[in-house]
Amino acid sequence: MKKTYLAKQGRLLIDGQIDRRQFVMRTLAAGAALPTALSLADRAFAMTPRKGGHYRVGTGHGSTTDSLDPATSENGFSSSVTYAYSNHLTEIGPDGQLRPELAESYESDDATTWVFNLRGGVEFHNGKTMTSDDVIASLQYHMGEDSKSAVKGLLAPVVSMTADGSNRLVIELEAPNADFPFIVSDYHMPIFPAIDGKIDPVGGVGTGAFSIDSYEPGVRATFTSNPNYWKEGAGHFDSFELLSIIDVTARQNAVMNGDVDHIDRVDPKTVSLLSRAPNLRIEEGTGTLHYTFPMRLNIEPFDNYDLRMALKFAVRRQELVDKILLGHGALGNDHPISTANRFHNGDLEQREFDADKARHHYMKSGHSGKIQLSTSEAAFAGAVDAAQLIANSAGECGIEIEVVREPKDGYWSNVWNKKGWSACYWGGRPTEDWMFAAAYTDDTEWNDTAWKGTDASARFNELVRAARAELDMDKRRAMYHECQALVNDDGGTICPMFANYIEGVANNLAHHENVATNWDFDGRKASERWWFV
Amino acid sequence: MHPVVKTVLHRLALGVVTLFVVSVVIFTAVQLLPGDFGEAVLGQAATEETKAAFRRELGLDKPAVLRYFDWLGGVLTGDFGTSFSGRAASGVDRSREVADLIAPRLWNTLFLACYAAVIAVPLALIMGITTALWRNSIYDGVANASALTTISFPEFFVAYILILLLASLNPVFPSLANVDSSISFWDRVYTLALPALTLTLVIVAHMMRMTRAAIINLLASPYIQMARLSGAPPREVILKHALPNAWAPIATVIAFNLAYLVVGVVVVEVVFVYPGVGQLMVDAVTSRDIPVVQACAMIFAATYIMLNLIADIIGIVTNPRLLHPR
Numbered sequence: 126m127k128k129t130y131l132a133k134q135g136r137l138l139i140d141g142q143i144d145r146r147q148f149v150m151r152t153l154a155a156g157a158a159l160p161t162a163l164s165l166a167d168r169a170f171a172m173t174p175r176k177g178g179h180y181r182v183g184t185g186h187g188s189t190t191d192s193l194d195p196a197t198s199e200n201g202f203s204s205s206v207t208y209a210y211s212n213h214l215t216e217i218g219p220d221g222q223l224r225p226e227l228a229e230s231y232e233s234d235d236a237t238t239w240v241f242n243l244r245g246g247v248e249f250h251n252g253k254t255m256t257s258d259d260v261i262a263s264l265q266y267h268m269g270e271d272s273k274s275a276v277k278g279l280l281a282p283v284v285s286m287t288a289d290g291s292n293r294l295v296i297e298l299e300a301p302n303a304d305f306p307f308i309v310s311d312y313h314m315p316i317f318p319a320i321d322g323k324i325d326p327v328g329g330v331g332t333g334a335f336s337i338d339s340y341e342p343g344v345r346a347t348f349t350s351n352p353n354y355w356k357e358g359a360g361h362f363d364s365f366e367l368l369s370i371i372d373v374t375a376r377q378n379a380v381m382n383g384d385v386d387h388i389d390r391v392d393p394k395t396v397s398l399l400s401r402a403p404n405l406r407i408e409e410g411t412g413t414l415h416y417t418f419p420m421r422l423n424i425e426p427f428d429n430y431d432l433r434m435a436l437k438f439a440v441r442r443q444e445l446v447d448k449i450l451l452g453h454g455a456l457g458n459d460h461p462i463s464t465a466n467r468f469h470n471g472d473l474e475q476r477e478f479d480a481d482k483a484r485h486h487y488m489k490s491g492h493s494g495k496i497q498l499s500t501s502e503a504a505f506a507g508a509v510d511a512a513q514l515i516a517n518s519a520g521e522c523g524i525e526i527e528v529v530r531e532p533k534d535g536y537w538s539n540v541w542n543k544k545g546w547s548a549c550y551w552g553g554r555p556t557e558d559w560m561f562a563a564a565y566t567d568d569t570e571w572n573d574t575a576w577k578g579t580d581a582s583a584r585f586n587e588l589v590r591a592a593r594a595e596l597d598m599d600k601r602r603a604m605y606h607e608c609q610a611l612v613n614d615d616g617g618t619i620c621p622m623f624a625n626y627i628e629g630v631a632n633n634l635a636h637h638e639n640v641a642t643n644w645d646f647d648g649r650k651a652s653e654r655w656w657f658v
Numbered sequence: 659m660h661p662v663v664k665t666v667l668h669r670l671a672l673g674v675v676t677l678f679v680v681s682v683v684i685f686t687a688v689q690l691l692p693g694d695f696g697e698a699v700l701g702q703a704a705t706e707e708t709k710a711a712f713r714r715e716l717g718l719d720k721p722a723v724l725r726y727f728d729w730l731g732g733v734l735t736g737d738f739g740t741s742f743s744g745r746a747a748s749g750v751d752r753s754r755e756v757a758d759l760i761a762p763r764l765w766n767t768l769f770l771a772c773y774a775a776v777i778a779v780p781l782a783l784i785m786g787i788t789t790a791l792w793r794n795s796i797y798d799g800v801a802n803a804s805a806l807t808t809i810s811f812p813e814f815f816v817a818y819i820l821i822l823l824l825a826s827l828n829p830v831f832p833s834l835a836n837v838d839s840s841i842s843f844w845d846r847v848y849t850l851a852l853p854a855l856t857l858t859l860v861i862v863a864h865m866m867r868m869t870r871a872a873i874i875n876l877l878a879s880p881y882i883q884m885a886r887l888s889g890a891p892p893r894e895v896i897l898k899h900a901l902p903n904a905w906a907p908i909a910t911v912i913a914f915n916l917a918y919l920v921v922g923v924v925v926v927e928v929v930f931v932y933p934g935v936g937q938l939m940v941d942a943v944t945s946r947d948i949p950v951v952q953a954c955a956m957i958f959a960a961t962y963i964m965l966n967l968i969a970d971i972i973g974i975v976t977n978p979r980l981l982h983p984r
Binding site: 188189190339341343344345368370371372374375378379381382383384385532538 | 692706709741754759818821825826829832833834836838840928929930931933938941
């Protein structure tokens with residue numbers, strides 16, 4: 126009763142029907158203490174989206190070679206643009222869970238045939254109403270022999286797409302994939318209006334919260350709010366401006382001086398100074414970006430389980446997070462699944478530095494002599510320092526590591542995936558299956574640990590395949606937990622840390638309680654999710 | 659033919675030869691850049707085959723001499739070629755003409771250069787002449803010391819100090835030089851105030867001190883002595899008698915600084931996020947986008963040669979003795 130009364134007063138306050146003083150008086154009358162009443166007023170203001178304002182974002186991405194073509198978007202600037210003016214069948218919500226977007230719902234009995242029920246009455250910016258034909262044409266654009274799309278591979282398993290009426294779509298896959306609805310949330314696959322079964326990939330017409338006013342590759346994009354936006358409780362700004370500010374100092378200056386409202390990729394080295402600026406706050410979230418040191422099982426001595434174990438125990442993960450990420454990150458547990466993923470295995474014991482165990486495994490492996498660790502700043506900022514720290518901590522366990530500093534040029538073609546032990550980074554993938562299939566299963570070229578042929582890897586590959594076809598969430602969770610345990614134990618990767626997204630946010634910007642961490646900028650959808658207070 | 663015209667034509671011809679030599683140097687230097695474009699673009703996904711495919715597509719598998727003449731032929735007909743980048747790993751070719759890529763940015767760069775020059779050159783000349791006029795006064799000392807102070811700081815530092823003073827603490831000007839083609843002239847002038855001011859502070863000292871030194875140098879000449887003895891006031895001595903003979907060194911220094919304004923301001927561009935040619939060239943070097951690098955380098959070289967040519971001509975016109983080299 127009291128709750129509903131307070132909620133109602135909150136609404137009146139936001140709508141301007143009562144002023145702050147009246148709100149506080151009424152709240153007090155309802156039995157709340159004065160400080161509570163005051164903070165309630167603030168919260169009512171902060172948590173209720175307000176329309177209006179010109180939202181300016183400075184991003185550290187963008188290049189003069191970008192284009193509107195979603196098939197080739199490859200950086201944060203492009204995907205922020207795509208998410209601003211278009212929608213997808215599904216989206217990853219602020220809570221990290223998948224939810225339907227242009228599809229109202231989706232279902233499958235066997236994970237092979239997927240039915241998407243489309244939302245009715247959704248209009249494109251040009252006034253056309255969205256139907257299943259538009260969806261088919263939009264997905265078709267990435268498929269077929271001639272397609273040069275970056276997601277051609279992801280959609281390759283699609284056997285057929287059929288429209289069942291104008292608001293129902295049936296997609297047939299060649300093999301079961303329980304994560305298929307996740308795949309269509311990828312930023313490469315927005316839904317555009319079709320003309321004669323084809324979309325115009327660079328037409329700039331979508332169903333999104335904003336329509337494009339101008340687009341200058343590598344410089345800026347400007348948008349105006351779409352008055353017909355179909356999504357409830359989204360698209361609060363009147364206009365949106367996205368600026369490419371590659372230089373980190375310039376980006377931080379811009380948000381400090383109020384020239385932009387929101388920036389990404391704050392430098393961890395200066396974040397504490399930036400946080401002192403009175404007009405902004407720092408927001409962080411742990412995403413899926415992680416740094417690894419893959420050991421290749423097809424190169425001696427890394428084929429030896431005990432040697433891999435010895436090295437895994439010889440790494441001080443917390444030290445790496447503290448010194449390389451300056452504390453702006455989370456501990457990794459030698460597998461690539463982050464807390465931002467759905468099926469992160471939290472029960473798996475966190476591996477810590479343990480000199481005794483490292484020594485024990487090292488003795489057991491029978492190896493002697495130096496072990497080379499190839500590293501370069503090309504792998505990630507601080508990779509050379511990280512390798513030195515690992516060499517130091519391993520030295521304490523009696524393991525001699527020689528840090529080999531490789532040139533930046535050609536690092537990815539000559540060192541990574543070639544030399545026995547190197548430094549690497551992975552942007553992370555939204556699903557476990559996607560991540561494992563990119564770098565850990567036996568059929569991928571990027572299996573940078575060459576993890577094949579062991580009993581554990583055989584079991585792992587079997588599990589990944591089974592989990593892909595499994596629709597039961599609990600069973601999948603159990604399988605992916607086991608996968609993580611297998612990579613953690615037998616796999617060749619040392620994954621000491623996950624990096625945080627660090628953002629500078631103007632104080633007058635507000636958002637709902639949850640912020641998505643699949644990308645920075647609230648999953649690059651802050652333009653439709655956030656608002657000014 | 660008038661001897662001045664003859665000299666100008668002679669200099670022009672020399673300029674073309676210089677440009678040609680420069681083109682060889684640029685081409686060779688770019689060949690010596692380590693790494694390769696395919697590698698820079700593909701990153702993690704670079705394999706021998708994909709890199710070879712890229713090289714074939716871009717014509718990089720042809721001998722260097724052949725590529726040089728292809729490129730030179732294009733440049734002579736005004737065709738700078740197509741940018742390498744835009745050919746992403748996905749294989750879609752959405753590369754842009756180098757000329758299209760450079761033109762809007764060159765316009766931005768020239769605008770900023772003119773803006774800074776319009777402030778800096780008169781300021782430097784006035785300061786140079788007045789400090790020569792009142793040399794060894796307090797004014798002279800203060801002007802010299804402050805000009806030397808600003809030139810001693812690295813330009814990005816001057817830029818950040820200006821941002822701190824005029825954008826952060828006293829929000830007078832924006833700290834981002836956020837311009838687009840739709841912006842009006844006066845808005846552009848306002849938005850670019852801080853970068854222009856930064857450049858002014860960086861180049862004034864050089865020109866001012868040269869002006870002052872050139873004039874003071876002449877003041878010891880017998881003909882100035884004569885002018886003074888004839889009762890001419892100091893102002894007239896300097897403006898009418900000394901200055902015309904000082905133009906040659908002053909023009910050289912001004913040309914030198916104007917050239918810097920066009921070719922050397924990448925740091926200022928980065929600090930103020932101004933889309934100019936300098937940034938484009940640095941980006942192109944990073945991504946090994948050779949046609950863009952070469953085109954930028956050629957434009958820069960041509961700017962240098964042009965401006966120095968003009969300075970030479972000014973020197974010759976104001977001092978006809980230079981027409982007859984001994």
